[in-house]
């Protein structure tokens with residue numbers, strides 16, 4: 823079932839312990855191999871940039887990003903199933919791009935499952951390029967593994983594709 827919220831009703835906030843139940847509930851519904859609660863707690867403890875997109879008290883989506891020297895690595899990027907296909911992913915990507923630029927990063931990097939064509943299409947639309955493959959990077963059904971497509975985006979080249987939210 824989908825749910826609709828207007829962009830003006832949405833705001834970004836940092837992930838806190840109080841929001842973890844909601845995040846884990848969405849994570850469970852969004853992925854075949856979801857992150858655990860411990861993965862999110864570790865990310866907060868490590869100081870990663872963990873941002874939630876909220877519509878009032880309702881969780882729309884979130885991302886977790888790790889800052890490197892001149893790059894940012896996107897570790898988790900999720901829109902809750904009931905809010906997918908409504909244009910929230912671009913809003914999260916703009917927030918990510920703005921924060922990354924403010925950190926002085928030149929590049930954004932991410933891995934995405936080879937079978938996840940939908941996410942790859944969203945990233946390609948926002949200027950990411952596929953730059954490699956990591957063999958057997960992800961767990962898959964049974965004891966199988968799935969390749970990751972490595973994607974990157976040069977932040978200076980992508981200013982126009984990322985709109986004004988920077």
Ligand SMILES: CC(C)(COP(=O)(O)OP(=O)(O)OC[C@H]1O[C@@H](n2cnc3c(N)ncnc32)[C@H](O)[C@@H]1OP(=O)(O)O)[C@@H](O)C(=O)NCCC(=O)NCCS
Pocket residue numbers: 852853899900901902905906907908909910911912933934935938940941943944
């Ligand atoms: C990948 C993901 C983040 C994309 O989020 P999203 O919010 O659905 O992305 P968008 O809003 O840009 O929408 C994508 C699709 O909806 C369409 N769309 C966007 N806004 C729309 C609107 N207002 N009305 C109707 N359709 C719309 C887009 O054209 C696009 O269509 P397509 O997939 O047929 O090409 C989301 O599907 C997700 O969380 N998936 C599960 C977790 C995951 O795979 N994360 C990525 C891990 S690397």
